[in-house]
Amino acid sequence: MSDAFDISQIQNIIDHGIPHCADIGVKVHDMNADGVTFSLPYQERFAGNPVNGVLHGGIITTLIDTAAGMCIYARLQKYMPIATLDLRIDYLKPATPGEDVYTHATCYRTTKQIAFVRAIAYHSDPEDPIANAVGTFMLKSTAGKTLNEAADEKRANS
DSSP states (O other): OOOOOSHHHHHHHHHHHOHHHHHHTOEEEEEETTEEEEEEOOOGGGBSSTTTOOBOHHHHHHHHHHHHHHHHHHHHTOOOOEEEEEEEEEEOSOOOTTOOEEEEEEEEEEOSSEEEEEEEEESSOTTSOSEEEEEEEEESOOSSOOHHHHHHHHHHHO
16 A cells, blocks of 8 residues: 555546546646645547537546545645545636646645635636636545555555
8 A cells, every 4th residue: 555645646546446537538747735736638529519529527526626625635635534524616617629628726724624626727827727626525434445555456466
């Protein structure tokens, strides 16, 4: 089991511990105690409107929710089971067809049981966001394995 807090370990969690994120192509670009930056490559299969190619909001929600959860690990420097309690996303404009989407998420406060996060989704300029999000996550949500343990086991068995 790896307890590393680096991009490769977080990417391993995504690739082997969160199958739907691996399938859609979520990638980690940056990670430090101030937050994480993830990306999602544009894919026509995720267009909510096949006529204009604008991405469906659900795919952006998945990217934001994943980054928001992972930024908690970056802040705490500790893996534990977490669960999304609440995630509010304000969509500010449609995603531009053909362009990759990035999200930057920050955990700005933790209590014994709850983590509070902020995130934005954008194309190339974080100052021109597609969406803005705030959320709360339950810490130690189950007694089960952490995502890094499950991902390491799955990778070892593949």
